[in-house]
Amino acid sequence: MRRSVAIGVLTLGIMLVSGMAMAQQPTAQEGSVSAVEQALEQQNGTLEAFYAARDFQAAWTRESRVEALVEAMKKLAEDGLEPTDYGADRLLAEFRQAQAGDDMARGRFDTRATRALLTALRHLHHGKVDPNSIDADWEVPINAQLPPMGAIVRAVDAGEITALLDSVRPAYAPYQRLQQGLARYRHIQRLGGWPMLPEGGPTLRLGEAHPDVAILRERLARVGELEVMAADPSILPAADLEAPDPRRFDADLEAAVKRFQDRHLLETDGVVGPRTRAALNVPVGKRVDQIRLNLERARWLMHGLPEAFVLVDIAGYRLSYFRPNGQVWRSRIVVGQPYRRTPSLRSEITHLTVNPTWTVPPTILREDVIPKVRRDPGYLARQNMQVLSPSGQRLSPGQVDWSNPGNVMIRQAAGPGNSLGQVVVRFPNDHLVYLHDTPAQSLFSREQRAFSSGCIRVQGVLEFAQLLFDDTGSGHDLRALLADGRTRDVPLAETMPVILHYWTVHPDSGGQMVFRPDIYERDDALLRALDRPLAL
Incomplete structure (x- = not known):
């Protein structure tokens, strides 16, 4: 009889929590819940499947097990996710409160904790955000295959939640290096970030002396590009207290600037002009966010990659x-x-x-080639291009009314x-x-x-x-x-x-973060979606 009551309570709790979450979930267009996640929820990622695999017995009856869940949730910060989204700040208190309540309260807590775990597993495995909400042209199928439900249940029963989450994290070195980069830049952020060069300052180059050079030294020292002089003598080792004038731009500093420029896809000339100054002045908090959102992009892709493949890194x-x-x-x-x-x-x-x-695509034909032909009748001949009718018949350019050419095609012949x-x-x-x-x-x-x-x-x-x-x-x-x-x-x-x-941050072979310009302006939308609180 007690088991029947417990099953009924748990089943009711599952229905209540599932219905509440369905009502509160944002749409995929808002960038919070992916279509993949919804499909997975209907297949093997549901609360019902979890409890069916354990004969509808409560999972979170021991405080030690809930503590293990909370500790595992806190580690999600290392992935650029927000632990509070998954209840890391409240689950333990809610457990204790539920234990003092009735069976219904305990059933509701149990399903809430399970939903938090299953959600974290999905987000770690294939991302929190639907990539189509950020990139309308996204056509990369996502591998949404989580561990078998039996394996999830066994990990919960053993209190091995951290190991369970580890099993779904991308196992590729670039992901781990991004995690390390996130930890490093957050450490810099906790220390107060880095100094900013005055806006509108002069161009700085080898051989010159200027107060901004001392700031530049400290800025590069904070990220490990330069290990010599800094603007603040108090951060120098004792052996360096007799160092040369930190305001002078020397060869070591030029080499450090070139390394910085190379890691930010800037011209590597060793000269601090407006573009390099602007990159130096990006706040550390923005770099932290940039790493976080590229960890999300990595989760979209870095599962089940083939042994041999071609990767085109657009940004x-x-x-x-x-x-x-x-x-x-x-x-x-x-x-x-x-x-x-x-x-x-x-x-x-x-x-x-x-x-x-090369048959000129319609957009390029309309926007580029036809305007050039209108301005310059000899353009087609110089480019070794032929005019064709829709059926492929060759036409003389003089036969075509270029103010209204209709459905002509232009094809460039093979050659150098x-x-x-x-x-x-x-x-x-x-x-x-x-x-x-x-x-x-x-x-x-x-x-x-x-x-x-x-x-x-x-x-x-x-x-x-x-x-x-x-x-x-x-x-x-x-x-x-x-x-x-x-x-x-x-x-x-x-x-x-x-x-x-598309990545705007990528670790190089040495683990240094390489920051790229967001040429398609996708970072802000992805960051907003990544930071949108979950409704669990």
Whole structure:
């Protein structure tokens, strides 16, 4: 009889809490609850499934078990999440209050604690925020497979909540380095942050002396870029008290400035001009938030990655090819301009086009090419471009009314000046984007490279293409295919996964945080969604 009553109380508690949470949850458009999370809630992440796996017995009957839950929740701060969202500040008090109450109060607490745990597991595994609410072009499927419910129940019964949460955290080194970076920058924040250079100050360079140089030294010392003189002698080791004038810009300081510039995608000239000064003056709190929201982006992606795949880091302007043999091939890339953004997506590279022609996409045709033809009738001939009817029939440019050209197509012939260069790497997607060569090689020397119309230009793409042929067993010699001169599609023997993703912070190989400009202005919206309190 007592068991029947307990089951009834728990079941009623589950219904009450589930209904309340459903009524309080914000919409996916608000960026708080993802469609993936809702689907998971309907499948194996529900309260009902948890209690069914334990024969509808209460889970949180011991204070020690609740203490273990609270301690595990507090560690969520290391992931950039807010522990109070999951009840870390109140669950223990609520447990004690419920124990002094009736069966209904205890049942309600039990389901509330379980919901907090299941929510934390989901958020750690695939993020708190729905990526589609931040990036309308998001097309990366999220791996939402949590541990089996039986494993979750066993961990709860053993009080091993921290180990359970650890099991769903991304297990990749970049995530762990972001966690370490978050801890480091929060430590700097607790110490009072870093000094700010006066706005509108002069350009600082090697050999000059200025009071701002002393501030610059201390600013770089706070993040470990410089380990010598600082503006405040009290923070110097005793051996350095006879150091030279800290207001003089010397070679060590120039090297430190270059390191800073390199880690912020600035021109690495060692000169502190307006852009470098502005980057130096970003408050530490903003850098903390930037790391937090990029931990969230990592949770969207860093589960179940294939052994070999191509990763396009949009905001970092780089491509990394993780080869089957464990080696990594990296290169610089050019991505879409802010008004023609490169989308975030996951697909499979299926084939390459060698000696490609280029059919001008409708947007570029309408906004770029046709206006140029109107201004300059010789533009098409110089660019080796042909005018085609919708059926593919070649037209004379003089036959076309360029003030109202209708549905004409323009195609650029293969050759050295072709906008796609010598090879295109193709993968199915709704945005019609691809990786390709380019005759505009000078753009790769820029530190910030958002110049394209959405597709991705790859430096050294011919080497990359040959690696794809080799690693997939395709048996093709790219040089021979190019020398043949014919335009052809060449399939890979096996497809290669490709992921296009957007990070504004990424740890380098030494663990230092590399901060990138938010070229598509997505950070603020993601931060607001990440900071929105949960209704559990």
